[in-house]
Amino acid sequence: MLKLTKKVDYALLALNLMAKTEEGGISNVRDIAALYSIPPEILAKVMQKLSKSGLIQSHNAPKGGYSLKLPAEEISVLKVLVAVEGPVGIVSCSDGTDKSCQQRGQCDIRSPLEKLQNNILWFLEALSIRELGQEPAVLKGVTDGSSLFGQPLHHKG
Amino acid sequence: MLKLTKKVDYALLALNLMAKTEEGGISNVRDIAALYSIPPEILAKVMQKLSKSGLIQSHNAPKGGYSLKLPAEEISVLKVLVAVEGPVGIVSCSDGTDKSCQQRGQCDIRSPLEKLQNNILWFLEALSIRELGQEPAVLKGVTDGSSLFGQPLHHKG
DNA sequence: TTGATTACAGACTAAAATGGTCTGCGATAA
DNA sequence: TTATCGCAGACCATTTTAGTCTGTAATCAA
Ligand code: SF4
Ligand code: SF4
Numbered sequence: 545m546l547k548l549t550k551k552v553d554y555a556l557l558a559l560n561l562m563a564k565t566e567e568g569g570i571s572n573v574r575d576i577a578a579l580y581s582i583p584p585e586i587l588a589k590v591m592q593k594l595s596k597s598g599l600i601q602s603h604n605a606p607k608g609g610y611s612l613k614l615p616a617e618e619i620s621v622l623k624v625l626v627a628v629e630g631p632v633g634i635v636s637c638s639d640g641t642d643k644s645c646q647q648r649g650q651c652d653i654r655s656p657l658e659k660l661q662n663n664i665l666w667f668l669e670a671l672s673i674r675e676l677g678q679e680p681a682v683l684k685g686v687t688d689g690s691s692l693f694g695q696p697l698h699h700k701g
Numbered sequence: 702m703l704k705l706t707k708k709v710d711y712a713l714l715a716l717n718l719m720a721k722t723e724e725g726g727i728s729n730v731r732d733i734a735a736l737y738s739i740p741p742e743i744l745a746k747v748m749q750k751l752s753k754s755g756l757i758q759s760h761n762a763p764k765g766g767y768s769l770k771l772p773a774e775e776i777s778v779l780k781v782l783v784a785v786e787g788p789v790g791i792v793s794c795s796d797g798t799d800k801s802c803q804q805r806g807q808c809d810i811r812s813p814l815e816k817l818q819n820n821i822l823w824f825l826e827a828l829s830i831r832e833l834g835q836e837p838a839v840l841k842g843v844t845d846g847s848s849l850f851g852q853p854l855h856h857k858g
Numbered sequence: 859t860t861g862a863t864t865a866c867a868g869a870c871t872a873a874a875a876t877g878g879t880c881t882g883c884g885a886t887a888a
Numbered sequence: 889t890t891a892t893c894g895c896a897g898a899c900c901a902t903t904t905t906a907g908t909c910t911g912t913a914a915t916c917a918a
Pocket of ligand 2: 557
């Protein structure tokens with residue numbers, strides 16, 4: 545729950561690698577998959593989705609592969625996420641699929657949850673694959689959250 | 702992916718309801734389940750978990766039920782989430798379960814993703830069930846994110 | 859004392875999402 | 889012309905999620 549899928553993980557690894565190569569450099573699925581021990585067939589599918597979404601450019605030929613289609617700064621984690629897994633929503637009622645939930649008629653928590661969701665999406669959008677390889681400036685300031693897991697911190701004061 | 706489970710949804714609905722009743726008021730599973738059309742058995746389990754986690758107090762008796770054990774302001778969405786579903790992590794490598802992922806040895810995106818995760822957890826912690834029924838102050842400022850779904854906005858400038 | 863009402867507990871099944879495999883086709887440069 | 893690459897989709901296994909079923913224990917009131 546609330547977890548990124550393995551496919552997204554793979555996409556981010558691949559894109560991060562491509563972002564670190566020189567401008568317009570070409571990488572192919574086999575090499576990336578081997579480097580990160582990713583099943584090649586899965587990575588292939590992921591790359592195809594990224595290609596369809598216009599984030600990367602395919603070169604279908606021997607010695608071909610993929611290259612970034614946009615500057616690494618303009619490829620956000622959210623874009624990657626949407627490209628690979630489709631629309632994102634933390635609650636069933638607001639993820640694009642309008643299969644109305646049973647509780648919707650009586651639900652009085654939708655609005656705040658959607659705002660929470662928008663905040664999360666904003667963060668995902670604010671983080672680019674360029675920043676994955678660096679210290680992500682946009683995330684500075686909240687780095688002490690490791691204590692949040694089992695024993696959530698008390699922030700209210 | 703990145704979605705709250707139905708059980709969490711149920712928990713938030715129930716807690717929001719209880720937060721709106723008078724201090725120390727008691728609600729029982731049957732009534733809440735009926736009000737929101739939730740399968741009573743599921744809600745029962747959810748409430749038991751909330752009780753075990755010390756967020757609510759059970760009253761096992763006829764005319765019994767549950768009451769909040771903490772002020773509504775001190776029950777964060779993150780606490781509810783952890784109580785119902787266990788530790789939270791957006792990536793497999795950092796959700797408490799230390800089943801190491803195949804890519805971990807070569808992975809160079811863990812640190813930024815964990816910071817991203819901490820930001821998300823911080824938001825979840827900052828939102829209390831009290832604020833679910835109101836305009837959540839902590840979420841002000843990012844309310845225009847509805848355009849983020851299919852066509853992510855360009856924030857970089 | 860009895861019984862209705864409530865929470866507690868856990869096995870069990872069904873459906874959906876996820877992760878991975880397999881097979882074949884299409885494009886292109888050497 | 890052929891080896892190397894991407895393209896496409898069916899297919900299966902595993903895990904997670906959602907829901908069901910059955911039975912026990914505590915408490916209060918009649
Ligand atoms: S219960 Fe409310 S917030 Fe949750 S999915 Fe249904 S309408 Fe959305
Ligand atoms: S690939 Fe990296 S970030 Fe993803 S689960 Fe593995 S170690 Fe964590």
